[in-house]
Structures are given as structure tokens and as C-alpha cells.
Amino acid sequence: MFLNKRLVKYINFAQKYNNLAKQKVDIDFIINQSIKLFRIKTYHNTSMSDIAEACGLLKGSLYHYFKSKEELMGKVIIAVHEYFKTEVFTFAFKEELNGVDRLQLLFEAAQIVFVNKKTGKMYGNMGVESAMVISDFTPLLQSFFNDFFLALKHIYQTKFEESIAEELAERSVAEIEGSIMLSRIYDNPQYIFNTFERLIDRIR
Amino acid sequence: MFLNKRLVKYINFAQKYNNLAKQKVDIDFIINQSIKLFRIKTYHNTSMSDIAEACGLLKGSLYHYFKSKEELMGKVIIAVHEYFKTEVFTFAFKEELNGVDRLQLLFEAAQIVFVNKKTGKMYGNMGVESAMVISDFTPLLQSFFNDFFLALKHIYQTKFEESIAEELAERSVAEIEGSIMLSRIYDNPQYIFNTFERLIDRIR
Amino acid sequence: MFLNKRLVKYINFAQKYNNLAKQKVDIDFIINQSIKLFRIKTYHNTSMSDIAEACGLLKGSLYHYFKSKEELMGKVIIAVHEYFKTEVFTFAFKEELNGVDRLQLLFEAAQIVFVNKKTGKMYGNMGVESAMVISDFTPLLQSFFNDFFLALKHIYQTKFEESIAEELAERSVAEIEGSIMLSRIYDNPQYIFNTFERLIDRIR
Amino acid sequence: MFLNKRLVKYINFAQKYNNLAKQKVDIDFIINQSIKLFRIKTYHNTSMSDIAEACGLLKGSLYHYFKSKEELMGKVIIAVHEYFKTEVFTFAFKEELNGVDRLQLLFEAAQIVFVNKKTGKMYGNMGVESAMVISDFTPLLQSFFNDFFLALKHIYQTKFEESIAEELAERSVAEIEGSIMLSRIYDNPQYIFNTFERLIDRIR
DNA sequence: AATGAATGAGAATTCATTCAT
């Protein structure tokens, strides 16, 4: 190597300086950018290049964070799951509220994920459809839906006994997911809204 | 036209005979093979090569029948839709039966598509999930779900007035689709069975 | 064969009847359709399918007339050559006219091939460019240009001695071909017109 | 900026050094290899595979540099244009020389492109013919011929007034291009040589 | 951590040509 050590040091310093100027790139940032892209373009139609570009990185650099696109997708699903846990399902366990209020808050929080508040239109593809298409991710989806189910069951238990609460929860999850699907197919959020209303009425 | 009818008939027959003699496959065969593959492997993970192989053809030969993979997928969705029209939705309009029976028959016919009777397990991915991921196919999916909705509405109208029948139909479609999704995610047809039972109970 | 002879006869008759209704398809017809297509779309961008379609035939049927696309192209070049011989170059040998008139008539006839009289715009690609790109056709092109050269030389010999007439002919061919090229590149027939005028002036 | 200029220089140098170390080829190398192939084999008969092989790369690697074969061809035409600007047309503007000398030098430089000095034979097909066949490239060809025309006009203006210089330039371009075509068709550079001589005589 | 050139496998598609009928 013909570059002397002092120079190398300067270069490293300069690079660090440049990086500081850029958007901080960490795993979470990449995951969030990926979520955005997957929603708009689908897992299959989003290339590692696209993701890299959205992160201000180059393709190869992503492989420092994830050893494959599938691993990244897995992390994305987990991140979405985590979001739902802390921002949506959590309302189910606000013991200071009654069941109706909890359900209402939970649905309001969920809505944000699917419906663009400004335009009133459906957001693009959610991870679920993309994920369903890849069987490797079923355990992660199962885990997600377990939590979804448990949250609703917990709310229903404020009014019903366990076995009924369980049945209601299962039905509700199915109804909600089905209506999300319809909303997306018809590009009309009304199906979700109707379902949410119906479910709230039912618990009343 | 100077050819008499009997002759035309003979000619048609002769042509058919010719076709049978040379033709290795026909469009319907390709579509059916494609459906099988798409169910197992997903639209994205099924290559034209795979389809060709399943048909005993070479890749290029498929392009006699479909000018692109997307066109083939479109035809696949239409074929599934057609199947549902003639084999599933049709029970909704058997006016000689009561609503409960119609629903029961319709659900039984639908089940066959999703659940492997022999193994009792879920079949693989259906076109719907694949299709959802490609926005070009939404009109076809809308058309499918329109028919699904109308069939259920027609059944519910045997017991309820129109506006209620409509609401019930919408709910039912959502519930069914959601439960199919859950059944697939948990690889357990029980969710669909439960939903079908519940819906039949409800109309009783 | 289960079809009786009488029937076969009828069928043949019926087919013949159908054919009579169609455009008569013979080699010249195919060649003319091909010329049209090659001019618009280039040799490389015109498929045998395109040609067949333009002739009301199916791809495979073309192979009754030409054993390959290249052979067809060869025949096309020859046909164009023939056209030029009988419709364009021929004016060079109208011994009853003077040189100027012959040149004028020859150029007028040539113009028709390159410039659309109605729109005043250049026609698309001529065979020459397409042909140049395939070295197998150089003998045919040489033959074409030999005749072109001889025609002009013959005209020039009405005013000049042989060696000068030869030189002028060679120059003229080059100038004309170059200006056709420019006219095509700039999509403006003026370059050809200018050249024709200049050449007529020169002989005067 | 806290990095002093000397450092920046070093860094640039270091980066260049890095690039040299890893890079197998660069854009210019690919373009030059492509020019060679297009000349011998035509744009249509040269595959991306051929080009890759000529560059010691794999097919896919080319797409780092060009997003399509057409883009590559565009760059090739521009490169040829650039070559003509700096190596051929440039002689037109050597104000210290008289018109005859400029023309002579320009033609000598041009000859090198078309005629193999060693064998005395014509080189294969040049990009121009290939390009002519693809309408997307006409703007690039127009730009090329604009410069060609301006160079010749500039030379003619040493002896003639502008309008005459213009006419002569247009004629000369046509004559040269036409004679290149003839030289190629007859595989005999004499046509170009004759034209060049004639044009030089004319300006004398 | 980041680069980005290179890989290499595979995708969809095109098309001239063949051939049994």
C-alpha cells in the first residue's frame, strides 16, 4: 500500500464526516424504507436495488445488514408485528377503559395503517398479501394473528365468557381481514369501516 | 351458401377430427395446468418453463396460446371465476330449494376448491392471493367478488329484505375470505368450516 | 380414413370456393406485401408472421413459396430491381428524347419510389439500407447499381464522350444515393430534389 | 470544507487507484468493443452476449453500464460522432491552413475509418447503416451530419460566399456518403478515393 | 460499514422454421 497511514486516517475521518451529513442508516431505517416500498410495489416487484436506493445506499451494502432479501422481509414482518403490538393491539389491554372504547381505539389505530387519512383512499399492498405468497413466512404471520386474536379475545372477555369471546375473536379477525381484502380489491375503504362499525355495535 | 347443412356438419366434424389428431394440448389444458402450478407455487414462482413442462410443451409454444404470462394469468382468473359460476354460485339460484339448503350446497362446493378431501389439508396458494398482488387483475377480481356477493345476497333474500340481504352478503363474503386466509396461514381448514357453519346457523 | 370420397370431394370444393373469395395469393403478391412491410418496418423488424398476415396467410404457408426469409428478401430486391428497370431506368434508353428530357423523366419516376406524393414526406426505409446490412445480398445490390450506372451513363453519352460519361454517372449515382440518405435522416425530401435539379442543370 | 486541497487530491488519487484495481472494464472499453463488433456484424446481428464476451464480461454485467442495448447503441453513435469531431472535422477549422490542405487532411483522416490501410479493403458495416435502420437514432445521426456539413461549409467559405459554400457542402456530404455506400457494396474503396479527389480538385 | 463491479442463473419473449394433416 502506497498510501501512508496519516493519509488513511484523514480519509477515514473524511468518510465519517460525509456519513454524518447523510441520513443515518441503520437496520430500522432500512426496514422502514422497505415497508414503504413493499406496500407500494409488492415484495416481488421491489428489488434490493430499489431498497438500497431508498436508503441512500448501494445494493451490496444491504448485505451488511441482512444476509438475504428473505431475511429482510422476515424482519419487515416482525417490525410490522411489533408496530401493531405497541400501537394497535395495546389498546385491548387498557383495563381502565370499557370494551367498547378499547375496540374503538384499537380500530382507529388499525385504520391508520390501511387508509390514507388525507386522501381517504386505501394504501397499497400490505405485507400480508406479499407474505402469504411466500410460505416461509407463515410462522411469522401465525404469530401476528395469534396476537391479533388474543387482543380481540381480551376485549370480548369484558362482556362474554371465554369460549364465546374466543369464537367472537376468531370471527372478528376473519371479518376484518376479509374486509381489508375487499377494500383493497374495490379500492374503497368502506368495507373496513362497515366491519369496524358492525363489530363495535355487536359488543355494545 | 351452396353447401347444405349436412355437409357443413361433416366438415366441422372432419376439422375437429383433424385437430384432435394433431393437437397436443389445447388452451383449457394449459389453463388447468397453470391453475395447478399457481396454486402450489404462486404466480411469481411459476415460470413459463414450468407451465410448458407441465403441458408437455416447450416454452415458446405457449406463446401460440397466450401472448404473455400476464394474459395467461388473466385467463386463469377468468377460468376460476367461470368454475365458481357454474359449480358453486349456481346453487344460489336453485329456486326449488330453501335458503339453508342452497347455502349448504354452495359451501360444500366451495370447500372442494380449498380443502383436499383426501388429506383434509388446505390446498396451496390460490390464484386470488397471487392476483391481488398484481394490480392489473383487480377488475377480474372485482367481477369475481361481484358474483360471489350476488349469489349470497340472492340466498339471503329468501329470508330477508333486500337491504339486509345485501349487508349480510357483504359480511359473509368478508368472513369467508378472511377465514380462508386464516385457514391457509394456520394450514388448518377448521376456520373455513367454522365460518360456513356459523353462516348456515345464522340464516336458520 | 373414415371420410368417404364423396365428402372429401365436397370439402375440397368448398375450400376452393373459399379461396376464390380470398385475395389471390401468388409469389408476386407476397413479394409486394413484403416490400411494403420492409419499407415501413425494416427487414429485421418484419417477421414472417407479419408478412403472412399481410398476405392473408399463415406463417407456415410462406414456406411453400420461399424456403427462407433470406430467399424472400432476395426476391424482394430482385423485384425492386425489376421495377426500376422497367419503370425508371427505361427512360434512359428512349432514344427519341434528348438527354435532359430522359434524365428528367427518369428522376420523376424515381421520386415516386421515395417520396409520398400525397404527403410530400419521405417513405420509410428502402430495401437498400436493409439489404446493405446483410452481406449476402451484395451481389444483388451490385447488379442493381450496375444498371443504375449504365442508365445514367447512357444518358450522359448523349452529350459527352464515354470516359466522361462514366465518371459523371458514377458521381451521379453517389450523389443521388447520398442525398436519399440525407433526405431520410432529416425526413425531408428536399435533398433529393436539390440533387435531381442540380444533375439536370449540369447536363444542360 | 475542512479538508485541505492537497488532501482532496490525495483522496481522489486513492479512489482512482482503487477503481483501477478492481475494475475489469470501463464504459469506453465496452463502447469501443461494441463499435468493432457493430462494424463487422451489424447492430442486429451483434448480441449483448457477443459484446460481453468481447469485453471479458458476462451478459448481465453490461447492464451496469447501459440499461439497454439501444442505450449502448446510442452511446456508440455518440462516441463515433465524438471521434469525428476531434479527429476528422477538426481539420476544417485549422485556420492557419488553406482550404485545399484542410480538405485533404480531413479526407485523409476520414479514410482511416472506412478503409483498412494494411489490406486496402473496406472495413465492414459502419454504425451509420445500422443506425439508419432504427428510427430512434435519427436525432443522433442528424447531429452527426450537421457537424459534417458545418465542417465542409467552413472550408468552402475560404473560397466561396456563404450560400455557395452551403450548397457545395450539402452536395459534398451527399457525394461522400453515396460513394461510401458504393465502396461498401462493391467492396472497393476506389469510389471514396475518386470522390475525395474530385472534391479536392473542385475547390482548387 | 460501504462500495460497486461482477457474477450467474434464470426469466420472459421472439421468431424462423418444420411437419403431420
Add this chain to the structure above:
DNA sequence: AATGAATGAATTCTCATTCAT
């Protein structure tokens, strides 16, 4: 003569992944 299904080789292009620097 005509069909048109089938071939099969080639072509452009994509993309996840690797790796030397």
C-alpha cells in the same frame, strides 16, 4: 397449397448475491 401447432435456439433483460478493495 394451406394449416397452425410445435420446435428450439437465441435474445434481451433482471436481480439476488458475492467479494475485493
